[in-house]
Amino acid sequence: MAASVRGKQAAALKRMLNFNAPQLKNTAAEPVWKVLIYDRCGQDIISPLLAVKELREMGITLHLLLHSDRDPIPDVPAIYFVMPTEENIDRICQDLRSQLYESYYLNFISAISRSKLEDIASAALSANAITQVTKVFDQYLNFITLEDDMFILSNQNKELISYHAINKPDIMDTEMEAIMDTIVDSLFCFFVTLGAVPIIRCPRGNAAEMVAVKLDKKLRENLRDARNSLFTGDNMGAGQFSFQRPLFVLADRNLDLATPLHHTWTYQALIHDVLDFHLNRVSMDESVGSEASPAGARPKKKNKKSYDLTAADMFWLKHKGSPFPEVAESVQEELDTYRAQEDEVKRLKSIMGLEGEDEGAISSISMSDNTAKLTSAVSSLPELLEKKRLIDLHTNVATAVLDHIKSRKLDVYFEYEEKLMSKSTLDKSLLDIISDPDAGTPEDKMRLFLIFYITALQPTSETDLDQYKKALLDTGCDLSPVNYIKQWKAFTKIAATPSNYGNSGVKPMGLFSRVMNSGSQFVMEGVKNLVLKQHNLPVTRILDNLMEMKSNPETDDYRYFDPKMLRGSESSIPRNKNPFQEAIVFVVGGGNYIEYQNLVDYTKAKPGKRVLYGCSELFNAGQFIKQLSSLGQK
Amino acid sequence: MNTRRCHGPRNSQEGVNLGPAQTQSPLIQLQDPQLTVPSLRPPAPLVDISNMSVKDRTNEFQSVCRSLQGRQNGVQSSKPALSAIRQHSDFNLLAKSIGKDLSNTFAKLEKLTILAKRKSLFDDNAVEIEELTYIVKQDINCLNKQIAQLQGLVRARQSQNGIHLQTHSSTIVVSLQSKLASMSNDFKSVLEVRSANLKEQKSRIDPFSQAPASSFHIHTSNFSNSLLMQDDSKKTAEVSIDFRASQQLQLINKQDSYIQSRADTMQNIETTIVELGSIFQQLAHMVKEQEETAEVREKWEDDRETEIIKLLVEMLCP
Numbered sequence: 001m002a003a004s005v006r007g008k009q010a011a012a013l014k015r016m017l018n019f020n021a022p023q024l025k026n027t028a029a030e031p032v033w034k035v036l037i038y039d040r041c042g043q044d045i046i047s048p049l050l051a052v053k054e055l056r057e058m059g060i061t062l063h064l065l066l067h068s069d070r071d072p073i074p075d076v077p078a079i080y081f082v083m084p085t086e087e088n089i090d091r092i093c094q095d096l097r098s099q100l101y102e103s104y105y106l107n108f109i110s111a112i113s114r115s116k117l118e119d120i121a122s123a124a125l126s127a128n129a130i131t132q133v134t135k136v137f138d139q140y141l142n143f144i145t146l147e148d149d150m151f152i153l154s155n156q157n158k159e160l161i162s163y164h165a166i167n168k169p170d171i172m173d174t175e176m177e178a179i180m181d182t183i184v185d186s187l188f189c190f191f192v193t194l195g196a197v198p199i200i201r202c203p204r205g206n207a208a209e210m211v212a213v214k215l216d217k218k219l220r221e222n223l224r225d226a227r228n229s230l231f232t233g234d235n236m237g238a239g240q241f242s243f244q245r246p247l248f249v250l251a252d253r254n255l256d257l258a259t260p261l262h263h264t265w266t267y268q269a270l271i272h273d274v275l276d277f278h279l280n281r282v283s284m285d286e287s288v289g290s291e292a293s294p295a296g297a298r299p300k301k302k303n304k305k306s307y308d309l310t311a312a313d314m315f316w317l318k319h320k321g322s323p324f325p326e327v328a329e330s331v332q333e334e335l336d337t338y339r340a341q342e343d344e345v346k347r348l349k350s351i352m353g354l355e356g357e358d359e360g361a362i363s364s365i366s367m368s369d370n371t372a373k374l375t376s377a378v379s380s381l382p383e384l385l386e387k388k389r390l391i392d393l394h395t396n397v398a399t400a401v402l403d404h405i406k407s408r409k410l411d412v413y414f415e416y417e418e419k420l421m422s423k424s425t426l427d428k429s430l431l432d433i434i435s436d437p438d439a440g441t442p443e444d445k446m447r448l449f450l451i452f453y454i455t456a457l458q459p460t461s462e463t464d465l466d467q468y469k470k471a472l473l474d475t476g477c478d479l480s481p482v483n484y485i486k487q488w489k490a491f492t493k494i495a496a497t498p499s500n501y502g503n504s505g506v507k508p509m510g511l512f513s514r515v516m517n518s519g520s521q522f523v524m525e526g527v528k529n530l531v532l533k534q535h536n537l538p539v540t541r542i543l544d545n546l547m548e549m550k551s552n553p554e555t556d557d558y559r560y561f562d563p564k565m566l567r568g569s570e571s572s573i574p575r576n577k578n579p580f581q582e583a584i585v586f587v588v589g590g591g592n593y594i595e596y597q598n599l600v601d602y603t604k605a606k607p608g609k610r611v612l613y614g615c616s617e618l619f620n621a622g623q624f625i626k627q628l629s630s631l632g633q634k
Numbered sequence: 635m636n637t638r639r640c641h642g643p644r645n646s647q648e649g650v651n652l653g654p655a656q657t658q659s660p661l662i663q664l665q666d667p668q669l670t671v672p673s674l675r676p677p678a679p680l681v682d683i684s685n686m687s688v689k690d691r692t693n694e695f696q697s698v699c700r701s702l703q704g705r706q707n708g709v710q711s712s713k714p715a716l717s718a719i720r721q722h723s724d725f726n727l728l729a730k731s732i733g734k735d736l737s738n739t740f741a742k743l744e745k746l747t748i749l750a751k752r753k754s755l756f757d758d759n760a761v762e763i764e765e766l767t768y769i770v771k772q773d774i775n776c777l778n779k780q781i782a783q784l785q786g787l788v789r790a791r792q793s794q795n796g797i798h799l800q801t802h803s804s805t806i807v808v809s810l811q812s813k814l815a816s817m818s819n820d821f822k823s824v825l826e827v828r829s830a831n832l833k834e835q836k837s838r839i840d841p842f843s844q845a846p847a848s849s850f851h852i853h854t855s856n857f858s859n860s861l862l863m864q865d866d867s868k869k870t871a872e873v874s875i876d877f878r879a880s881q882q883l884q885l886i887n888k889q890d891s892y893i894q895s896r897a898d899t900m901q902n903i904e905t906t907i908v909e910l911g912s913i914f915q916q917l918a919h920m921v922k923e924q925e926e927t928a929e930v931r932e933k934w935e936d937d938r939e940t941e942i943i944k945l946l947v948e949m950l951c952p
Contacts, residue, residue, distance in 0.1 A: 012687060020688065031733045031813070033806055061805040062798055071796030075726050117691065121698040125706065130699045138689040192687045230687060 004148040005612060006311075008193050010049045012141060016107050017058050017079060020137055035078045035101060036063040037070070039088055041109055042081040044155045045144050048280045051310070066091055070100060077103040077134070083142075084112035093123030096132070103134045110142040110185055140230065142189040143614075146280055148311070149603075150596055151614045153186040155279065158617045163253055163589040164627040166207050169634055176210070183588065183616055184214040188222075190614070192230045197223065198248035198584065200561035201546050208252040208588045212561055219563035245564075246582040249546055253589025254492055256538040257485070258421060258454045260592050260624045261447040263413040267327045268320035269593035271309075271397060273620050274404040282307045284400050307393045315390055321597050324401065331394050338387050345384065409439040417451050422535065434471045442476040447621055450628075453485055480632030481625055487632075537598045539585060543611065544602065548579045584612040590624070591615025725787050729806050732780050736813055739773040743821055746770060750828040763828065764898070771906055774818055778913055781811050811917045818910045825903040832896055 015022065017036070036055065038046065043065070055063060064070055066082055078101035082088045092106065106120070117136070124130045145151045159165060161179050191198065197219055202212035222229055253260075264270055276283040286303040309316050315334060319327050405411060416433060419426055430452055434445045449468055453460065460468075469479060536544065545555040585599060596613045603611045619627070746766045749759055788803045795803065 016688075020690075030730075030737045031809065033729075033802070035802065056805065056809060059809075061802045061809070064798070071798040073799050073802055075723070076802065111689065112691065114694075117695055118698050118702070121695060121702055125699060125702050130696075133695065134692075136691040136695045138691060140687055140689070195687060228689065230689065 005151060005190070005194055006049065006145045006148045008195070009045075009141060009143075009145045012139065012193055013046060013049060014058065016081065016137070016139060017055070017060065019077075019079070019105055020107075020135060032059050033061050033076055034059055035073060035076050036060045037066050037078055037080045037082070038063065039066045039082040039085075040156050041083045041142075041154055044279060045109065045141060046081070048144065048146055048310075070095075072098065072100045075102050077101065077105060079105045079107065081107045081109065081139070083110065084108045084116050086116075089116050089119055092120060096120075096124050096129045097127040099127070099129065101132075103132050104129075105134055106136045107139045108137070109139055110189055111138040111140070112136075140189040140192040143186045143193075144279070146618075147596075149600070149610070149612045151190065151612070152591075152618050153183060153614075153616050161616050162627060163617075163619075163624070164631055166589055167254070168631060180207075180210050180214050183211050184218055187211070187215050187586065187614075188218050191219065194246075195231070196246050197231055197563055198246045199580075200248045200250065200563070201555075201558045202250035202561075203252060203255070203558055206252040206254060206588075208250040209559065211586075211588055212250050212559065216561040216563050223563060244578070244581055246584055247547055247580040249543055249583060249585045251539050251542060251585060251587045253587055253591075254488065255542075257488065258451045259537050259539075259594055260590065260619065261450050261454075261621050262417055262421070262594055263410050263444070263447065263621075264594050264597075265323050265411075265414050266321050266594075266597050267324060267398075267401075268309075269597055270324060270401050270405075272593045272618075273622075274401055274410075275397070277620075280309050282309060282397055284396070305396070307397065313390055313393075315394055321600055324398075324405070327394075328398055328402070331391065331398055334387075334391050335395070338384070338391055341384060341387075345381070408441060408444055410444070412439055413444055413448055417448060420452055420455050423455075423457070431467065431471055434468065434475065437475075442472075443622060443625060445472060445475055446477045446481060446625060450481060450485055453482065454489070478629055480630070481628035482632065484628050484632035536602065537595060539587065539595050540598050540602045543583060543585050543599070546580075547583050547609070547611075549577065581608060582610045582612075584614065586613075587615040589615075590617045590619050592618060592620060592624075725784070725791070725803060728780065728784050728787065729810070732777060732784065732810055735773070735777055735780070736810065736817070739770060739777065740817055742766060742770055742773065743817060743824070747820070747824050747827075750824050750831065752831075760892075767825070767828075770821060771909075774814065774821065774913070775909070777814050778916070781807065781814060782916065784810070808917075811913075815910075815913055815917050818913050822907055822910055825906060829900060829903055836896075 017034075019034075052063075060079075061076075062073070066080070066088060078095075080092065082092070092104075095101075096104070120133070120136075121130075124133050143151050143153055144155060153161065161182055165171070165175070166179060200212050200216055202208045223231060264273055271277045271282060283304055283306045286305045309320075311317065315330070319330055322330070412433070416426070416428065416430075418424075430449065433439060433448060440448075449472060469482065472479060472482075542555055544550070545552045546558065587595070591613065592615075595615075599611050599613050603609055746763065749763050749766065752759075785807050788800070788807055791803070792800060
């Protein structure tokens with residue numbers, strides 16, 4: 001897995017856009033124009049990976065949704081990238097009959113069934129367009145890569161495989177089967193694209209185990225089928241520096257319900273928590289100067305602005321895992337550097353301007369030298385513009401986040417929750433915070449209470465519970481999540497070993513003097529500058545145990561699957577004694593950026609190890625609470 | 635396809651002739667191996683998909699089609715065969731020929747780049763470089779005109795084309811123009827490299843220079859306005875000589891022609907840079923036009939390329 005999964009998926013997409021032929025580096029090749037047709041799934045997969053500009057460079061002149069009105073464009077090949085669903089197949093057949101394009105390259109995101117293939121064939125036959133269907137491919141790309149080391153399953157219809165769907169009490173066997181099949185299909189595509197057959201470990205007795213069993217079966221079947229195996233050839237060996245197979249850890253969301261509710265302090269996770277952040281795109285209202293007041297009337301309709309946070313953004317790459325005050329400071333630094341560069345360009349411009357008017361007056365300055373300077377200034381212009389755009393972007397985003405922090409006092413919540421999760425002494429009582437009208441929305445308070453309830457070592461007494469419930473009701477909370485958590489605590493029986501969140505310390509470091517300077521955009525007055533200490537969340541801990549082959553009561557009971565072994569999937573004794581160098585963690589039931597960031601931090605501390613993070617869906621605390629609510633109402 | 639001959643035939647073109655035109659099937663085109671300078675194209679290798687993480691279902695599809703066809707044998711389809719009918723509108727033909735010429739010119743430019751990079755005093759193919767420079771410049775101008783023609787076609791069709799077709803056509807035009815612009819940029823930097831090398835050569839020969847030549851002054855007066863020449867005129871009226879000549883007369887003749895060629899090159903470079911500015915301007919216009927035609931916008935936003943290009947143009951054109 002020397003190349004990241006993002007690199008591999010992007011390369012697979014580009015290859016597909018090149019008519020499934022390997023790409024030639026030569027720019028002297030003649031340009032070939034094509035049209036790209038995708039469905040919403042395809043769009044979700046492509047958009048985090050390839051920008052419109054890159055599509056244009058590959059010769060794509062138009063990119064259109066499958067289910068839209070499309071004019072015929074004769075003489076041009078069309079590349080389709082869609083899921084093999086009933087409606088999509090129907091629409092493709094309709095396109096064939098309407099003779100929209102010159103030739104058709106059909107690429108299905110996951111494998112198309114034989115019967116659907118026959119449907120297309122008969123439609124092509126009746127339209128006499130068989131020769132126009134030039135290629136049909138199964139792309140095995142049914143997952144979305146958001147980061148170099150993070151992926152999620154499909155975004156469309158995610159409520160079908162959500163935490164709620166998996167854990168609802170009235171679920172039927174058929175529904176569960178369907179959910180498992182969907183998840184396993186995506187995971188299978190993931191491993192095909194990665195080009196590796198993993199060793200699978202999973203806990204017993206929950207959805208994660210079901211996924212593991214099915215995945216093992218599917219991988220095994222594919223490996224046995226020598227003719228059609230997707231794991232042979234160069235895809236496996238070439239480019240891989242380590243010959244060891246990766247470890248695949250399946251975790252269930254029910255193992256740790258506190259982390260999705262946690263208030264966080266790192267940039268990317270904060271953006272996901274407080275703003276509308278979706279598939280690497282932030283959407284927010286354009287602020288017109290004044291800050292949003294927490295108790296004010298609804299503001300007038302403002303423009304919605306979207307920003308893409310991509311891998312090309314150096315600032316983002318560097319700071320997406322940084323604590324927020326550090327981010328604020330760095331934006332300020334970037335702004336200062338940019339202003340210095342801008343002044344340099346302006347100075348040059350004025351010299352040139354002067355030169356033009358007063359010929360010969362400044363003959364002491366060498367002409368060729370100046371043209372060289374001008375050329376370099378001109379060529380550095382796009383860079384400068386881009387830098388300015390990114391600084392603006394991060395200023396706006398960070399300001400929006402800061403507004404939320406200040407109005408909801410998120411720093412207080414963060415600190416308190418950290419203390420709760422690490423069993424440190426609390427300086428304030430929970431009731432105080434809940435009853436405090438200034439701090440946080442009802443949702444924030446519910447989150448805090450739930451974390452308290454989940455991480456409490458001793459079961460809370462009924463009277464205490466009622467007290468809390470009353471306080472929560474007073475602030476306007478809906479209490480259904482509490483009902484669900486009560487049930488969860490009962491059946492998970494984790495009371496025996498409550499999830500240990502490690503010993504984290506949160507040290508307030510006083511106010512940042514630099515950021516308080518008058519020229520700064522970010523007035524962090526009243527916001528504590530909290531510094532995170534590294535601690536391992538439950539998922540990270542489990543990974544650590546399994547990856548380093550440590551013995552631990554928590555993970556000793558995990559099942560062991562090796563799809564490459566002939567028989568004996570029941571053996572729980574790991575064959576492999578060496579620690580793994582590469583691992584993939586997948587959380588069935590949903591994950592979030594806090595877990596992801598924790599894994600990233602863990603990996604940074606261990607050079608030479610690579611960890612990928614995946615989850616069946618990505619939700620922030622607000623969305624998770626909604627799911628808990630509807631579960632609690634049943 | 636006719637090979638482009640906007641200018642007189644030059645035998646140096648042969649080295650970069652890329653062989654006969656191929657058919658229009660995109661799949662075959664893409665199976666072409668590297669288009670290097672040698673004239674013959676080796677036969678296209680079969681695409682190797684054994685290392686790809688995808689499954690090719692084409693054969694399966696075709697066999698399904700055949701079996702279905704077999705079943706329907708009695709029923710003749712009333713629709714005529716579609717595949718043979720390809721409407722080659724003039725837009726498409728022109729776009730394809732421009733594309734082909736672009737790749738040809740690019741190959742020539744690559745050769746020029748290799749030649750210009752040479753720094754040796756003795757192996758200086760000045761003549762060949764001159765010719766190639768001239769050819770490439772003519773090619774670029776020709777392409778520029780063709781693309782403008784293409785754009786005219788697109789504008790003319792604006793009313794009758796559907797919006798998708800219009801966007802498709804204008805995207806092609808912009809893409810061709812930006813390819814041309816980037817190629818022109820490369821050309822400009824090659825010329826700069828060349829002039830830098832010439833200067834360096836001159837500085838190496840200067841210590842060995844002998845009699846000054848009177849003819850030099852004539853040339854300087856012609857080029858006094860040339861930006862690039864001003865630099866040289868500041869220095870003394872030393873002249874660089876052709877080191878290979880042994881006799882004085884030959885010396886003067888050679889040095890005349892050398893100075894002439896250098897001066898020509900300098901002026902060429904200058905005029906080319908100015909012309910390139912106009913190409914960028916055209917590109918900016920086209921891009922602006924494309925912005926104005928309603929574009930099908932999906933989830934992705936447009937990038938800032940267009941703004942950057944406009945700003946570049948402002949900076950380049952006084």
